[in-house]
Amino acid sequence: MKKKDKPISLIKSVDHAFELLEQFRGDVSELNMSELGRRLQLHKNNVFRLLATLESRRFIEYNASTGSYRLGLKAFHLSRMVARQMRLVSRARPTMEAMVRKCNETVCLTVLREFSVICLDGVVCTQPVRVVPPIAIRLPAYCTAAGKAQLAHFPGDKLARFLSEQKFERNTPYTITDPASFLENLQQVRQQGYAVSREELEVGVTCVAAPVRDYSSNVIGAVVLPGPITRFSNDRLIEELIPHAVKGAAEISGHLGYC
Structure with missing residues (x-):
């Protein structure tokens, strides 16, 4: 302090x-x-x-x-969760640093906790205008690329519970607040293997995210590239940033035993 x-x-x-x-x-x-x-x-x-x-x-x-x-057991479970997160961060960090060197955009590693996105680690780019990762801060999953990249792979019962409990508040004019439209968006994310959030959480910020899987094929996190919309044009997203995010997530997944 x-x-x-x-x-x-x-x-x-x-x-x-x-x-x-x-x-x-x-x-x-x-x-x-x-x-x-x-x-x-x-x-x-x-x-x-x-x-x-x-x-x-x-x-x-x-x-x-x-x-x-x-x-008690709850303390044991929490310690195991922290240990898993630390292993995830340590194995992801070299790939994240290499990603930033290649595209010069910030890269974050996120997980879901109780339907909120939490950033575990981030590597900041050298651009004069950049997004600084909000480490350990909870963000709503429904209006973030990181959240959608993971929610899209929820089993049916868990996704139904999320839809029934989630309050779809409008953060910007671009936030998806209709549950049916949101579910349709998740289906698209699952099919294409990545998620994009265009100013859904914050005006002027676009994010692309791809899921990270463990050895059992379960989605346990997401790699996210956030940046100003002025640099994240549709052409750059398609030609560079989306493939970059997908490749980085696949590399980290490989370090965790996924094949």
């Missing part, structure tokens, strides 16, 4: 919950309530409420045989 920034008011209970989880590290696999209270310098009642809350969310579990607490 910069000194000039206004201090953020932290939620103490949330801060204490994370501090509690951080006690289980290194060789420490289990801790009883008294030890946790000593480490956190909190009253026993406060520690009990924290443990009860985390246990209800499966981040903590009680070991009846030892009378102590340990990390």
Whole structure:
């Protein structure tokens, strides 16, 4: 945080919950309530409420045989998810850097989480006017090329749930807000193997995206090239940028075992 920034008011209970989880590290696999209270310098009642809350969310579990607490399955699942994402980023990064050198446009690596697009990594081009990747920021999937490149490969039941739950809000005059038109667009994306978003999320920005697959052929992410509409003409999209995105996504998929 910069000194000039206004201090953020932290939620103490949330801060204490994370501090509690951080006690289980290194060789420490289990801790009883008294030890946790000593480490956190909190009253026993406060520690009990924290443990009860985390246990209800499966981040903590009680070991009846030892009378102590340990990390729960939810914490394990989250750690595995982070590990998978880090492997994806590390294997994709060299290809992304090579893509930027070739076309001098920004390249992003994205995933879907709860029907939102999250950018895991990005390599920024040297153009004077460029799009800077919004790392770790959630963006609506329905109006982004990255989202559509992945949604197009959803199984029928999951796609139906998305359509029933998604609020198609109009971000720009070009946003697709009709579910039937959106579904038709996804069918086209699935057939052609890439997605294009022309000013659907932000006026003046065009994106092209291609899906990334893992060893089991599942779509687990998308490679995205975002840029100003002035440089992303139809001719350049067709002749250069779309093939570039598709080739880059295929190369990353190959690194992940897809063939």
